[in-house]
Amino acid sequence: GESVGLHLPTLSVQEGDNSIINCAYSNSASDYFIWYKQESGKGPQFIIDIRSNMDKRQGQRVTVLLNKTVKHLSLQIAATQPGDSAVYFCAERASTGFQKLVFGTGTRLLVSP
Amino acid sequence: ETGVTQTPRHLVMGMTNKKSLKCEQHLGHNAMYWYKQSAKKPLELMFVYSLEERVENNSVPSRFSPECPNSSHLFLHLHTLQPEDSALYLCASSRDRGTNGELFFGEGSRLTVL
Numbered sequence: 001g002e003s004v005g006l007h008l009p010t011l012s013v014q015e016g017d018n019s020i021i022n023c024a025y026s027n028s029a030s031d032y033f034i035w036y037k038q039e040s041g042k043g044p045q046f047i048i049d050i051r052s053n054m055d056k057r058q059g060q061r062v063t064v065l066l067n068k069t070v071k072h073l074s075l076q077i078a079a080t081q082p083g084d085s086a087v088y089f090c091a092e093r094a095s096t097g098f099q100k101l102v103f104g105t106g107t108r109l110l111v112s113p
Numbered sequence: 114e115t116g117v118t119q120t121p122r123h124l125v126m127g128m129t130n131k132k133s134l135k136c137e138q139h140l141g142h143n144a145m146y147w148y149k150q151s152a153k154k155p156l157e158l159m160f161v162y163s164l165e166e167r168v169e170n171n172s173v174p175s176r177f178s179p180e181c182p183n184s185s186h187l188f189l190h191l192h193t194l195q196p197e198d199s200a201l202y203l204c205a206s207s208r209d210r211g212t213n214g215e216l217f218f219g220e221g222s223r224l225t226v227l
Binding site for chain 1: 205
């Protein structure tokens with residue numbers, strides 16, 4: 001069945017370091033992927049997305065990499081800041097028609113000053 | 114300020130109570146969603162409404178009853194819940210049901226069932 005998982009439940013980094021959060025997905029037919037950030041007490045917020053016809057997309061301080069060969073997705077955060085501390089979810093669109101997203105369990109990013 | 118507002122933010126109820134969660138979106142979107150977020154589990158899609166019509170019911174027990182009176186408002190009526198229903202209930206909206214792009218989430222209603 002479809003599944004989206006994360007390699008590490010918690011990632012601790014120092015302020016200023018680059019962070020890499022990984023995600024594995026199992027549905028090779030998924031064509032769209034999103035990263036969300038959820039801060040404590042808040043709902044998930046969109047960070048960046050990528051379509052399956054791309055292997056890299058950059059935003060402000062964030063980069064998403066997609067490796068379809070091994071069904072792997074990663075989120076890179078440059079110069080990580082304390083405000084980046086949150087839980088990060090990857091999600092894949094498992095079917096067409098509407099936004100039926102399958103979410104991973106999340107990785108908690110802890111940034112130390 | 115979020116474009117999706119949920120009330121109440123916190124709710125404690127007994128198993129015999131009836132309560133409702135409310136969601137309002139100010140984004141002019143046509144699709145609205147209820148998700149359940151439990152500790153250490155992925156977000157679970159419960160219901161999807163598109164243009165006020167329910168288009169997805171993900172095998173949710175009948176003790177959860179959604180209502181979408183218009184494209185801006187979504188309710189989740191709760192009745193005879195179980196302690197395992199305690200979770201964060203997230204409402205989300207999107208421009209429409211067929212587009213790529215983001216879901217806009219509210220801040221959630223934290224439900225505790227005693």
